[in-house]
Amino acid sequence: MPPRLVTGASRTTEIRVLAVLLGESLDSHLSSYTLDRDISVDLPDFTGGAGEVGEISATSAQGVRSRLIMVGLGSAQAAEVRKAGAAAGRRVRGKASVVSVHIALTHAGAFLTSLSLATYAFNDLKSLSDGTKQLETIEIDTKAKWSKLAHHQAIIDGIFLARDLVHTPANIKSPAWMAAQSVLVATANGLKSRVREERELEKEGFGGILAVGQSSRDRGPRFIELSYAPRGSAKWPHVVLIGKGIVFDTGGISLKRPYDIMIAMKSDMAGVAGIIGTMSTLGVTKPRVRVTALLACAENTISGTAQRPSDVITHFGGITVEVKDTDAEGRLVLADALAYAAEVLKPDVVIDMATLTGAATLGLGRQYAALYSNDDELALELETAGLASGDRAWRMPLIEDYRESLRSEIADLSNISSGGVGAGSITAALFLQHFVGDYRWAHLDIAGSGRSEVDAGENIKGGTGYGVRLLTEWLVRQ
Structure with a gap:
């Protein structure tokens, strides 16, 4: 089954994908988290280049332990956004049934489509589970109403x-x-x-x-x-x-x-x-x-x-x-x-x-x-x-x-x-x-x-x- 897109992120979601533009400061993305270690230790060379991925552990303001996956959008050209989405999908594939994504809605369609495609697996004919988790829900971390949600869900x-x-x-x-x-x-x-x-x-x-x-x-x-x-x-x-x-x-x-x-x-x-x-x-x-x-x-x-x-x-x-x-x-x-x-x-x-x-x-x-x-x-x-x-x-x-x-x-x-x-x-x-x-x-x-x-x-x-x-x-x- 393809993952369902929903708006609004649960406070308890552990894996969170944060999309970052090339050269953008990480402070605005991480201000609501307490990091386990200094960011220079876990992400010493992260620049936000298209498809660049880094991961850090942190605790949210609600006290939830989180894995923060930083994904670079580059300059947010369409091909770069898709590359970033695929890289994020590769990182979360098999690891969680629910992830949240923080990304501007301008880029969300291409990013979430590519993320979803990168998690695809054909398991219909397997009699035994290999223990990997299938991504079921992608939470879009926004309070805004996204008019294109149904359109992109249909394409996925x-x-x-x-x-x-x-x-x-x-x-x-x-x-x-x-x-x-x-x-x-x-x-x-x-x-x-x-x-x-x-x-x-x-x-x-x-x-x-x-x-x-x-x-x-x-x-x-x-x-x-x-x-x-x-x-x-x-x-x-x-x-x-x-x-x-x-x-x-x-x-x-x-x-x-x-x-x-x-x-x-x-x-x-x-x-x-x-x-x-x-x-x-x-x-x-x-x-x-x-x-x-x-x-x-x-x-x-x-x-x-x-x-x-x-x-x-x-x-x-x-x-x-x-x-x-x-x-x-x-x-x-x-x-x-x-x-x-x-x-x-x-x-x-x-x-x-x-x-x-x-x-x-x-x-x-x-x-x-x-x-x-x-x-x-x-x-x-x-x-x-x-x-x-x-x-x-x-x-x-x-x-x-x-x-x-x-x-x-x-x-x-x-x-x-x-x-x-x-x-x-x-x-x-x-x-x-x-x-x-x-x-x-x-x-x-x-x-x-x-x-x-x-x-x-x-x-x-x-x-x-x-x-x-x-x-x-x-x-x-x-």
């Missing part, structure tokens, strides 16, 4: 939800399970939901989702539609969020190698997870746009019914694709969703998000998503929202010269490039663009940013919940 909850979905093992996380979780989120947050199963997908012509999902006959694909459309929103702009939801990816017949890279493939639905997390916030953040989420969920495995390299499939809307690599399956399920959005929903903006290509990680590492767009204004808006929220994205080019590499001799397109072009993330985005209709479109390749390979900063090793902050920030700015 959404990211924790996304991380839980990613960390759930694939033997539990079937496409049907993903659909059930989506419906639960919709019901809890006043959203409408619709789930298409195989028979409907066949009838309506969702050839890409079916081609991938047919590999797992007893765990068939699902196409999930969630809608946020509050009363009076009929004339609002319509935004569609599309997610790749491959609950486990072996690569199919084009089997992944080396085999140990498959261990992380339960996270190949991180795009869907981030969108479900985003949808869970909308009842609180209340953006002035209608939002539809399209979640394309399937399992890509090996069986007698799996698609083969050289198969030709017909997508929603009629475009045919030659499958040259069954491990390039994410773009096949996304293509159906993009075409469905264009033909049926006719939105103003579409943003798709997917752990699509390892090439994105090679180019940008794990701190940035690769951003592609057919609209300069939309790309800038998403980059700006990313910097403001902490889910950063870097715009990449859609290079027209590479489009020819997707040509097929027997179908409209090939699902992978040929001719030694390379640039796998770019050519994957170009493939998707073939299915984009007459709308503003952006594609986020989160193969790097959707999963952390180390336990550091805001993230444990595994799913990051990328996209919840970015998409929520962008939506509320519309």
Whole structure:
């Protein structure tokens, strides 16, 4: 469970986090405490630099023994505040169920979000406790009413939800399970939901989702539609969020190698997870746009019914694709969703998000998503929202010269490039663009940013919940 944010600090709370600006005197923070030792002994070099942490023992004016954790905010730029919050979370993780935080409300949102994320743990499947404490409550040491409390709580909850979905093992996380979780989120947050199963997908012509999902006959694909459309929103702009939801990816017949890279493939639905997390916030953040989420969920495995390299499939809307690599399956399920959005929903903006290509990680590492767009204004808006929220994205080019590499001799397109072009993330985005209709479109390749390979900063090793902050920030700015 994510920690609850509350205003007002209990007098008996033992662990207290004090946020300090670069160069700020510590006297104003410590005047109500009696220190065990002179501050020069415990914090000889503390300056308040971003992410700098120090700890001292003291007694409060009420006689409560306290551990005071001093955390530097630097000059309080957004990235510095997040770094400080993560450092504070690392220091308190596993040590207390309740902590109080003294910080100016101007900086509280970013700080408390990062602090919370740094304490995340996925313990749902453990039968025995390891004795560590899970942070349950964060007291904000203020008497003022904080108007943004519910907003930031919703974002924290959404990211924790996304991380839980990613960390759930694939033997539990079937496409049907993903659909059930989506419906639960919709019901809890006043959203409408619709789930298409195989028979409907066949009838309506969702050839890409079916081609991938047919590999797992007893765990068939699902196409999930969630809608946020509050009363009076009929004339609002319509935004569609599309997610790749491959609950486990072996690569199919084009089997992944080396085999140990498959261990992380339960996270190949991180795009869907981030969108479900985003949808869970909308009842609180209340953006002035209608939002539809399209979640394309399937399992890509090996069986007698799996698609083969050289198969030709017909997508929603009629475009045919030659499958040259069954491990390039994410773009096949996304293509159906993009075409469905264009033909049926006719939105103003579409943003798709997917752990699509390892090439994105090679180019940008794990701190940035690769951003592609057919609209300069939309790309800038998403980059700006990313910097403001902490889910950063870097715009990449859609290079027209590479489009020819997707040509097929027997179908409209090939699902992978040929001719030694390379640039796998770019050519994957170009493939998707073939299915984009007459709308503003952006594609986020989160193969790097959707999963952390180390336990550091805001993230444990595994799913990051990328996209919840970015998409929520962008939506509320519309």
